[in-house]
Amino acid sequence: MKDERQRDGLVDILLVEDNPADVNMLRESFRESKIGNELHVVNDGERALDFLHQRGAFTTAPRPDLVLLDIGLPKMSGLDVLAEIKADPDLRRIPVIILTTSESEEDVFKSYDLHANSFITKPVHLTQLFELLKTIEDFWFGIVKLPSR
Amino acid sequence: MPERGIPQGKRRTREQDAGIQRQIAFATDLFYGDARMRTLLESLAEGIVIIDSSRTILLVNAAAENMFGYRREELIGKPHAILIPERLREIHEEDQTRYFAEPRIRPMGALLDLVARRRDGSEFPVEISLSFIESENGILVMALVSDITxxxxxxxxxxxxxxxxxxxxxxxxxxxxxxxxxxxxxxxxxxxxxxxxxxxxxxxxxxxxxxxxxxxxxxxxxxxxxxxxxxxxxxxxxxGKPFEPVAMDAVLGLALNNLRKSIEESGATVERGELPEVDGDGVQLTELWQNLIGNAVKFRKKDMPLQVRISAERRGSEWVFGVRDNGIGIEPRFFGRIFEVFRQLHPREEYAGSGMGLAICRKIVERHGGRIWVESAFGEGTSFFFTLPVRGIDHER
Missing domain, CATH: 1.10.287 (Helix Hairpins)
Incomplete structure (x- = not known):
């Protein structure tokens, strides 16, 4: 619920990304963001599902308000993770944004077929990335009404 | 009973021999009695082998001699099995029995791949069509054999x-x-x-x-x-997507729309002639126009307004499309090379790009069965032309 999110003033974002350089870059960028956020990072698909199901090493993990999901992940691809999230009645309401280097139309189709909430190709340039994260925050935590947790 | 299907088999009885001689004489008279018919059969490229219900060869033509490597006197009177590889004789025999029980005309191609045996034991693939004649001496089967090696x-x-x-x-x-x-x-x-x-x-x-x-x-x-x-x-x-009818007017419109910003910024005027419908991949043809017109915009003269003229003209069985501009032009010595992969004529600081645009154009045009070329007077503009087949004409590719 929005109230709950406002209580600690933080939104929880789960980033599923295996490339440490990208993780670091996004962390840096989110740090500059106006909206208070807690960025949780897991580096493969299985851990992402453990996090979401609050099991294994993640029993105390919060339920994220937003998932940023890469496609090219070790073990389990991002699309597999997406499929599982969207097939789960408990998890499917969490907005999932595919954030990937891929510009392939096939990945776009597959993602939306699996009910991704949006598909974003990682911008090449830093200023574009800053802008993108600001837009994500403005839209998902400013404009959009999210379901209660 | 005559021996069936076994070459050089047990001796026939005298009576059987005489019967076979009669059949041979009968078949020879039937097919080669007439000189014109004989000439015809002897001049055929296909081998002819005629057998009777005892599977004895009664007649062969010249082509069959050549194909199998026997002289005809070596074949006539012999079981036809000598023309079949040993490993296949049994199967063949069953097939033959069925055929004689219920003879019908079997056209070429109705049979499976068959293999025949030459005199020296080597094998070659054949196609055989069978027809039959019901004579007073029983059924004669005529095999028309083609070597399909x-x-x-x-x-x-x-x-x-x-x-x-x-x-x-x-x-x-x-x-x-x-x-x-x-x-x-x-x-x-x-x-x-x-x-x-x-x-x-x-x-x-x-x-x-x-x-x-x-x-x-x-x-x-x-x-x-x-x-x-x-x-x-x-x-x-x-x-690529399968070809379907594409209105070149419409895909040109899409391309111009995609380029709207740069066309407006450059102050270019685009003159459009009437364009036909072609068979093609609409997405790729849009990209083709976009690359060619985009090139005109990119390589315009800085000191005069850009004019682009788009045309189509029918020449025989193909359409010739043109994109003409009044830009900086291309030196003739580069006419061929500009369509190569990663080919750029200008330093990247002056004209950005990957050098793939025209290579992509050429590949699209060639996929559509056309050609692309350039004409230019250096310093006075460039004209790109490409051809596409006219719809509804059977084009040899």
């Missing part, structure tokens, strides 16, 4: 080439998807971290460092563009 080899080669093509297409697709994902990622990292470095340490580094970082980002960005365009080029063949 050459065709078969061509078919096998074609099949092998096809399999290889499919394999290499699959490999290309795999390569392409690896390219789009895996090769882009390190480039991303190089670009974004160099920029982060510039962003965070702006005051601590000097001007020269800024220039170096600019070069790194510039090179990485260019490589990103090249990879994407190479991918697009590779996929023209593998990802």
């Amino acid at each position: 050459v065709r078969k080899r061509a078919e096998d080669d074609l099949l092998a080439a096809n399999t290889e093509l499919q394999r290499s297409n699959r490999e290309l697709e795999l390569f392409a998807s690896v390219t789009s994902h895996d090769l882009q990622e390190p480039l991303h990292t190089i670009t974004s971290y160099t920029e982060l470095l510039a962003h965070k340490y702006r005051e601590k580094l000097d001007q020269q460092a800024d220039a170096y970082m600019h070069y790194i980002v510039d090179a990485a960005t260019h490589m990103h563009l090249m990879i994407n365009d190479l991918l697009a080029y590779a996929r023209i063949g593998t990802r």
Whole structure:
């Protein structure tokens, strides 16, 4: 619920990304963001599902308000993770944004077929990335009404 | 009972011998009694073998002699099984029995691949059509035999080439998807971290460092563009859509719309002639127009307004489309090379791009069965032309 999110003033974002350089870059960028956020990072698909199901090493993990999901992940691809999230009645309401280097139309189709909430190709340039994260925050935590947790 | 299907079999009785001699004489008279018919049968490229219900060869023509490597006196009166490889005789025999029980005309191609045996024991693939004659001496079967060694080899080669093509297409697709994902990622990292470095340490580094970082980002960005365009080029063949009727007017409209911003900025005027409908891949034809018109915009003269003229003219069985501009032009010595992959005539600081645009154009045009070329007076403008087949005409590809 929005109230709950406002209580600690933080939104929880789960980033599923295996490339440490990208993780670091996004962390840096989110740090500059106006909206208070807690960025949780897991580096493969299985851990992402453990996090979401609050099991294994993640029993105390919060339920994220937003998932940023890469496609090219070790073990389990991002699309597999997406499929599982969207097939789960408990998890499917969490907005999932595919954030990937891929510009392939096939990945776009597959993602939306699996009910991704949006598909974003990682911008090449830093200023574009800053802008993108600001837009994500403005839209998902400013404009959009999210379901209660 | 005559021996069936066994060459050089047990001795026939005298009575049987006499019967066979009668059959041979009968068949010879029937087919070769008439001189014109004889000439005809002897001049055929196909081998003719006539047997009776005892599977004894009664008559062969010249082509059959050549094909099987026997003289005809070596064949006539012998069981026809000597023309069949031993390993297949049994199967063949069953087939023959069925045929004699219920004879009918079997055309070429209605049979499976058959193999015949030459005198020296070697084998060759044949196609056989059978017809029969009901005579007062019983049923005679006429086999028309074609040696299909050459065709078969061509078919096998074609099949092998096809399999290889499919394999290499699959490999290309795999390569392409690896390219789009895996090769882009390190480039991303190089670009974004160099920029982060510039962003965070702006005051601590000097001007020269800024220039170096600019070069790194510039090179990485260019490589990103090249990879994407190479991918697009590779996929023209593998990802193309099946051809359907495409209104060239409509796809030109799409292309102009995509280019609207740069056309407006350059103050260009585009003059459109009437364009026909062609068979093609609409997405690729849009890209074709877009690349050609985009080129005109890019290589315009700075000191005069750009004019682009688009036309189509029918020449015989093909349409010739033209994109003419009054831009900077191209030197004739480069006419051929501009369609090559990664070919650029100008330094990148002056004209950005991957050098793939015209290579992509050529590949699209060629996929559509056409040709593309350029005409230009250096300094006075450039005209690109490409052809596409006129719809509804059977074009030899």
